[in-house]
Amino acid sequence: xxxxxxxxxxxxxxxxxxxxxxxxxxxxxxxxxxxxxxxxxxxxxxxxxxxxxxxxxxxxxxxxxxxxxxxxxxxxxxxxxxxxxxxxxxxxxxxxxxxxxxxxxxxx
Numbered sequence: 001x002x003x004x005x006x007x008x009x010x011x012x013x014x015x016x017x018x019x020x021x022x023x024x025x026x027x028x029x030x031x032x033x034x035x036x037x038x039x040x041x042x043x044x045x046x047x048x049x050x051x052x053x054x055x056x057x058x059x060x061x062x063x064x065x066x067x068x069x070x071x072x073x074x075x076x077x078x079x080x081x082x083x084x085x086x087x088x089x090x091x092x093x094x095x096x097x098x099x100x101x102x103x104x105x106x107x108x
Contacts, residue, residue: 008081015078019056024049044102048073069094069101 035043051070055063063070076094079087 011081012078016056019053022053024053039106042105044069044098044105046105052077069097072097 033043033046035041036046045067047066048070051063051066052074054060054066055070055074060071063074067073072094075090079090
């Protein structure tokens with residue numbers, strides 16, 4: 001295994017370990033979403049941070065309740081250290097999905 005692959009595996013493992021080990025409150029202590037603060041509507045990323053932490057701990061239903069696209073967001077996050085055509089596909093699909101999801105959240 002070359003050094004670059006080992007570093008990417010190590011970075012992914014460190015990120016997963018951090019998400020698994022750090023507890024987050026179920027409700028944020030202070031609002032951080034400017035879009036929600038200004039409009040009162042949830043943006044496509046609202047709840048995604050807490051959802052990623054829940055997803056890493058194996059609380060998948062809670063993660064999906066916080067943000068329906070959290071599995072896609074988790075995949076996008078862990079594709080960052082890797083290279084290849086599949087990463088570009090994941091990110092293109094993710095940007096489109098989060099855009100559509102954002103329109104849905106604002107409209108409902």
